Amino acid sequence: MRPIAESEFRETAEPLALRAVSVEVRQDGGAPLRVLDIPSLDISAGARVALTGPSGAGKTTLLHLLAGIGRPTRGAIRWGGLDLANLTESARDRWRRREIGLVFQDFHLIPELSILDNILLPLTFGSAGRSQNYSKRAVALSERMGLPDPRRRAAVLSRGEQQRVAIARALLQDPAILLADEPTASLDATTGDALGTLLLDAARQRGATLIVVTHDPHLIARLDTVLRIEAGKLMETRP
Ligand SMILES: Nc1ncnc2c1ncn2[C@@H]1O[C@H](COP(=O)(O)OP(=O)(O)OP(=O)(O)O)[C@@H](O)[C@H]1O
Numbered sequence: 001m002r003p004i005a006e007s008e009f010r011e012t013a014e015p016l017a018l019r020a021v022s023v024e025v026r027q028d029g030g031a032p033l034r035v036l037d038i039p040s041l042d043i044s045a046g047a048r049v050a051l052t053g054p055s056g057a058g059k060t061t062l063l064h065l066l067a068g069i070g071r072p073t074r075g076a077i078r079w080g081g082l083d084l085a086n087l088t089e090s091a092r093d094r095w096r097r098r099e100i101g102l103v104f105q106d107f108h109l110i111p112e113l114s115i116l117d118n119i120l121l122p123l124t125f126g127s128a129g130r131s132q133n134y135s136k137r138a139v140a141l142s143e144r145m146g147l148p149d150p151r152r153r154a155a156v157l158s159r160g161e162q163q164r165v166a167i168a169r170a171l172l173q174d175p176a177i178l179l180a181d182e183p184t185a186s187l188d189a190t191t192g193d194a195l196g197t198l199l200l201d202a203a204r205q206r207g208a209t210l211i212v213v214t215h216d217p218h219l220i221a222r223l224d225t226v227l228r229i230e231a232g233k234l235m236e237t238r239p
Pocket residue numbers: 025026027035053054055056057058059060061062
């Protein structure tokens with residue numbers, strides 16, 4: 001375990017390599033249950049990847065590992081030269097804030113805060129500060145997402161609107177890595193397609209790596225690679 005130097009943060013996307021990664025959990029003190037088992041996985045920098053598979057297969061577990069949320073029981077998760085499994089929790093937190101735009105399955109919004117303040121939330125924890133530029137960018141993102149008045153509280157938003165706030169927040173700092181857990185799940189087909197376009201455009205313009213957990217066939221068809229997980233194992237890949 002070691003701290004991380006600021007010089008190790010990257011401005012450009014890096015290839016991803018998993019080696020002998022497994023995750024085991026213990027339920028009610030019973031025997032360890034292996035929920036993820038990936039001998040090897042390589043994803044090139046700037047790739048646009050769909051991660052699919054049945055409920056409980058391990059998709060969210062994998063996405064969280066890639067974001068440095070938790071560590072694998074065994075194995076290496078390397079973004080470029082940086083192995084997340086070797087970092088302390090606080091180093092992983094700082095790395096995530098700098099490098100990752102993450103859309104959680106359950107959004108992680110703060111209900112009492114406005115749309116705008118939720119979009120700006122990552123700056124509260126980072127060193128970037130809440131500059132005028134970011135406020136302008138947050139308002140612009142909110143508009144592009146078709147959200148209502150950005151002063152409205154998150155508590156009163158529909159699920160689909162909350163999902164759009166979560167996506168706007170992930171795009172705020174123009175990250176080199178975009179990870180999204182079912183980002184179109186709460187949306188009708190038209191809005192889902194529009195948000196898919198926003199995510200894909202954001203990734204393309206930035207040259208970011210985009211990895212999306214999704215069951216949405218329209219979104220899957222627009223991504224370059226499909227990874228399928230069943231019972232914690234990678235089953236097939238396209239192309
Ligand atoms: N901390 C934990 N303790 C016990 N079981 C866990 C833990 N974390 C994950 N699991 C189990 O690991 C499996 C994979 O969960 P995960 O949330 O990654 O699945 P998923 O493919 O994202 O499912 P869904 O599509 O329903 O969101 C599930 O069976 C889940 O119950």
